[in-house]
Amino acid sequence: MKTLIFPILLILTFCGSAFAQDAYDEALAQKLGADEYGMRKYVMAFLFRGDKVNDFTPQQRSEIQAGHMANIGKMAEMGKLIVAGPFMGNDDLRGIYIFDVQTLEEAKALTETDPAIIAGVLKMDLKEWYGSAALMMLPELYPKVTKKSF
Secondary structure, three states, X not given: OHHHHHHHHHHHHHHHHHHXXXXXXXXXXXXXXXXXXXXXXXXXXXXXXXXXXXXXXXXXXXHHHXXXXXXXXXXXXXXXXXXXXXXXXXXXXXEEEEEOOOOHHHHHHHHOOOHHHHHOOEEEEEEEEEEEXXXXXXXXXXXXXXXXXX
């Protein structure tokens, strides 16, 4: 039995490779900015609870949150924000952004437009990230699965 496992795995590997090569779409890869591995560079922002959360009333925090959500929409419309979302729970790590930008400085400039960052309700840690170029298709696909907006 053990002597059969290696040849079977080898065959499956070659089948997977052949399928991946048949499925490759050069025009799409170029459009998405993919390298030869189907990957590209992004900048990821980790959103943390800010130091000034308790300086605001619940009503003020609600208004800041509304501005935060509007800013997310604005950055997405600009084509700079590819992914955004909160983490579950109530820990200090609140959410993430994934930006389609080339530099940390460009991402920093975008995060500094966020009312929650300006108010100190959130703070961000920016990191360059190497991920699938297919993420660039999310803004096109998201409306197709969204029944209700925030």
